[in-house]
Amino acid sequence: MTDPARNDAASIAEGREAYRQVFDNAVSRLMSAAWGGNLHLGLFADADEPLASAQRRVKDRMAVAAAIGPGTRVIEVACGVGGTARHLAREHAATVHATNIAEAQLAEARDLGLLEGLGDRITFAFGDFHQLDAPSHAFDCWWCQEALLYAADKRRVLEEAVRVVRPGGRIVFTDLLLTRAMPAEERERLAAELKAPPIWAIEDWDALLAGMRFDVLERHDWSEHVALTFSRVAEALRSVRDAFAGKIGHDAVEGMEHRIGMQLDAARAGRLGWCFYSLAA
Numbered sequence: 103m104t105d106p107a108r109n110d111a112a113s114i115a116e117g118r119e120a121y122r123q124v125f126d127n128a129v130s131r132l133m134s135a136a137w138g139g140n141l142h143l144g145l146f147a148d149a150d151e152p153l154a155s156a157q158r159r160v161k162d163r164m165a166v167a168a169a170i171g172p173g174t175r176v177i178e179v180a181c182g183v184g185g186t187a188r189h190l191a192r193e194h195a196a197t198v199h200a201t202n203i204a205e206a207q208l209a210e211a212r213d214l215g216l217l218e219g220l221g222d223r224i225t226f227a228f229g230d231f232h233q234l235d236a237p238s239h240a241f242d243c244w245w246c247q248e249a250l251l252y253a254a255d256k257r258r259v260l261e262e263a264v265r266v267v268r269p270g271g272r273i274v275f276t277d278l279l280l281t282r283a284m285p286a287e288e289r290e291r292l293a294a295e296l297k298a299p300p301i302w303a304i305e306d307w308d309a310l311l312a313g314m315r316f317d318v319l320e321r322h323d324w325s326e327h328v329a330l331t332f333s334r335v336a337e338a339l340r341s342v343r344d345a346f347a348g349k350i351g352h353d354a355v356e357g358m359e360h361r362i363g364m365q366l367d368a369a370r371a372g373r374l375g376w377c378f379y380s381l382a383a
């Protein structure tokens with residue numbers, strides 16, 4: 103039987119390039135503007151809460167699970183434009199090595215880190231989470247938000263996490279999911295739009311983690327927060343669309359609106375989910 107978590111080097115490189123072709127360009131700034139500089143979902147206290155504060159809550163919640171405090175060495179993979187890295191350095195006094203494959207996002211992340219004067223606590227580097235250019239057992243925590251859906255080989259990504267974290271450290275991640283209610287045709291269409299492999303359900307994560315014999319310290323299904331997040335992003339996108347259309351073109355803006363709209367519709371229909379796992383390394 104083939105292992106759905108496993109993939110070869112060619113598929114990994116192909117997936118990485120597919121993502122970069124569509125998102126690692128001028129679209130990057132639009133995405134960052136629409137998501138408020140944090141390309142991840144929010145944990146809402148109520149339906150009126152702004153996205154930024156719901157996004158802060160999820161980072162703080164994960165930081166507690168990962169026992170992050172002054173001097174904790176974090177490696178963040180798929181760091182987007184560095185919103186989480188800055189938060190962990192600024193609010194929790196952690197030192198963060200943040201990696202990503204999108205050069206445009208890394209450039210914005212470096213600028214924002216310097217602007218906030220956090221250059222001594224954060225380093226940014228190009229890095230594919232399947233194969234990190236980092237020493238073994240050098241970190242207390244491996245961290246990832248809303249990016250494992252892009253991993254062609256999720257088992258290998260977690261093996262890398264185990265390699266770079268010290269024994270007894272933490273591996274924490276959130277990930278966008280589909281629910282079993284999503285028909286196969288919609289699953290394929292969504293993956294094609296996001297330039298990702300077929301998106302997983304929480305049961306797929308449970309099966310992989312059990313097979314790898316992880317000690318799962320926390321597991322939460324936070325799916326109820328997905329629709330609210332995407333509705334906030336759609337709203338923000340409407341407010342910046344005209345300014346960006348002049349700069350990056352109508353097609354790029356409409357492509358982004360289409361992708362967010364698809365995810366919003368799927369989330370409202372209960373077909374998109376979101377999970378959080380904290381694992382002992």
Ligand SMILES: C[S@@+](CC[C@H](N)C(=O)[O-])C[C@H]1O[C@@H](n2cnc3c(N)ncnc32)[C@H](O)[C@@H]1O
Pocket residue numbers: 118121139140141142179180181182183184185186201202203204207229230231232246247248249252253
């Ligand atoms: C939805 S964004 C999340 C970004 C960030 N974690 C955050 O919460 O702001 C997905 C991220 O996955 C990154 N990504 C996609 N494929 C990757 C790979 N093979 N290795 C590392 N990062 C990858 C993208 O460049 C992007 O930054």
